[in-house]
């Protein structure tokens with residue numbers, strides 16, 4: 001694009017979760033209008049808000065929005081997310097502390113230190129507000145499953161299939177100057193050969209969240225109906241606190257489920273172990289959770305450490321030679337930083353890409 005002010009740099013963003021949308025938003029807002037951004041999303045809708053739902057609240061007569069996954073944040077740990085929400089003019093509401101189920105102990109200690117005593121929040125009215133603001137004016141190709149991203153001598157080839165037509169699987173392709181992969185590591189592994197080995201070392205699991213009204217799953221504690229006990233009712237009436245029950249099943253392989261009681265009375269069970277009555281089930285969604293191990297932390301540090309991207313020396317197989325931005329391909333996402341896999345990682349990794357593209361971040365940065 002250098003020297004020709006009319007030709008814009010073509011950028012593909014794969015994935016429309018928080019990381020994909022924030023990156024696309026930042027590049028699309030470039031004051032110098034240097035980027036022509038196209039977002040590819042496998043789903044029929046943008047992914048950030050795609051599993052959230054609206055439900056009637058019989059107590060208030062209003063309609064409540066339930067965000068899935070929960071999308072809670074706090075002061076201390078989420079400085080960049082908070083700064084972006086302030087910039088976008090998004091209203092937030094207080095909420096319960098998050099049920100941090102699958103995180104290693106050292107991550108939890110770090111999180112607790114940074115959020116010590118801080119209130120937790122969610123976006124008032126749901127993250128659809130954020131999605132609407134970030135996606136305004138973006139070119140979005142929905143129902144498009146990206147199947148490969150291949151660096152070429154000139155640019156990078158992106159190949160995709162339409163998910164609308166199950167019978168035909170014609171592949172379309174286009175060349176982009178730069179490609180941003182805003183997808184979990186198991187998807188990067190499948191579509192981007194240069195990182196196949198490294199991404200296979202980052203563990204991911206599928207997590208289910210079920211929205212339902214089967215109160216028998218909460219059960220009784222020492223004979224007491226805990227959901228409807230006086231102390232529970234007092235707690236719920238006297239504050240805007242919400243209740244999350246955590247239950248660990250210690251047989252064979254220990255498993256923990258969380259049951260979040262919504263203001264509407266509906267229950268959201270994540271990682272269900274209890275059997276939920278299907279006739280009382282409103283929605284069941286599956287998400288990918290990226291886990292952290294000492295090895296995956298090392299891989300991520302190596303991939304995102306651009307300071308040591310000098311001449312390549314011989315490296316062990318587990319030491320990636322590919323670094324973020326090599327061959328015009330970048331990674332963003334909740335997992336693309338050395339921190340817990342939460343929304344703050346999405347914002348930080350997106351800001352790093354925007355910065356590398358010479359685009360100023362319009363909100364206060366805490367990098």
Ligand SMILES: Cc1cc2nc3c(=O)[nH]c(=O)nc-3n(C[C@H](O)[C@H](O)[C@H](O)COP(=O)(O)OP(=O)(O)OC[C@H]3O[C@@H](n4cnc5c(N)ncnc54)[C@H](O)[C@@H]3O)c2cc1C
Pocket residue numbers: 014015016017018019020040041042043047069070071072073098144145146147182183184187191207209270287288289332333334335341342343344346
């Ligand atoms: C149960 C649960 C609760 C959570 N609670 C919180 C919380 O309270 N607070 C918090 O900060 N974080 C929370 N998290 C973590 C947080 O939700 C994630 O870190 C964040 O959503 C990751 O966003 P992302 O943009 O990196 O990726 P994703 O949201 O995974 O977005 C990537 C999207 O890319 C699309 N895609 C995938 N493959 C392709 C392809 N081949 N072609 C095109 N598109 C593709 C998919 O639609 C996918 O949704 C929670 C996660 C889970 C699972």
